[in-house]
Amino acid sequence: MNWITNFVRPKINSMLGRREMPENLWIKDPETGEMVFHKDLEGNQWVIPSSGYHMKIAAKERLKHFFDNGDFEILENPKVPIDPLKFRDEKRYTDRLRDHRAKTGLDDAVVNATGAIEGLPIVATVQDFSFIGGSLGMAAGEAIVKGFETAIELKRPMVLFAASGGARMQEGILSLMQLARTTVAVDRLKEAGLPYVVVLTNPTTGGVTASYAMLGDIHIAEPGAIIGFAGARVIEQTIREKLPEGFQRSEYLMEHGMVDMVVSRIELKHMIARLLKILVNEDVAEETPQMDILPPQPAKAESRAGA
Structure with a gap:
């Protein structure tokens, strides 16, 4: 194990390297194209303050x-009952339900x-x-x-x-x-x-x-x-x-x-x-x-x- 390669370099990179920004930090207004800060939008019930667009x-x-x-x-x-008709299109209905439950928590x-x-x-x-x-x-x-x-x-x-x-x-x-x-x-x-x-x-x-x-x-x-x-x-x-x-x-x-x-x-x-x-x-x-x-x-x- 190389101590410099495996420990020192990652430690330096973490201090000096570029930090990753969250993907949803800024959200684009679909009407005007204006960029809105995520926290401002969330605090305004997902209504864009400038345009009144309801997301x-x-x-x-x-x-x-x-x-x-x-x-x-x-x-x-x-x-x-889950999937009473045993339905399948691009994927099985049971798989689709499982995916949406995982994504939404509902x-x-x-x-x-x-x-x-x-x-x-x-x-x-x-x-x-x-x-x-x-x-x-x-x-x-x-x-x-x-x-x-x-x-x-x-x-x-x-x-x-x-x-x-x-x-x-x-x-x-x-x-x-x-x-x-x-x-x-x-x-x-x-x-x-x-x-x-x-x-x-x-x-x-x-x-x-x-x-x-x-x-x-x-x-x-x-x-x-x-x-x-x-x-x-x-x-x-x-x-x-x-x-x-x-x-x-x-x-x-x-x-x-x-x-x-x-x-x-x-x-x-x-x-x-x-x-x-x-x-x-x-x-x-x-x-x-x-x-x-x-x-x-x-x-x-x-x-x-x-x-």
Whole structure:
């Protein structure tokens, strides 16, 4: 063993050599190309301060910012059969599930939690788009139903953050059955007289839009979110017409009466807390800060955002 080669040289290199920088230290704004410091973006709920671009945010990260003092309790999701159809495309479905669970730290695309916003106890359900595109399968469907059942049991309002590409093709008809099951769960919540607020994030599409995501008492959309059933390209090919500028963006849907309001992620907590307190007949402070509710306006086709 050469003591100089194996010990002295590495020690000198570590002191004088170039340090490796983290890959995600700076993040590029997809709209303006501006470089934003990672910590600044994280502290601003993954909303770029200069442009207001809403980047995608992980489910647990969203819950941390949404609940008072970041204090919440995650509910355990029900167990379901894994790969009931023995599906395989480029890789086995079981392998795909294993990879996404390792990458995200989640069991599936839906996270349920209980906590309080501005002192009001609620149940929140969040879809994480990073888990197979937030797709709705048996596990996600069971988790959503569990969220509604918990809200009914605890007699709390329900807030759902939708982010999905639609039903999960690897589970076929079993995934489509979740549309009906979650719709029944929404009906049970409303029969119990409990408020249901839906926050539509980017993107919310497919069967999710055709079921629980558009059945809320109030629908709030994040700025620039894509919201729709079929993709714009499919619609254009079907009707053989050019779609309007900004079609399926949250601002366009608000202008045409499909959503109630477009609210920045920074203001969501206070807005939802105020709305829920009104719906449950709880006293609301007379003086409140001005909300960042975006007025109806034609959306730019190049405007994009993340969930």
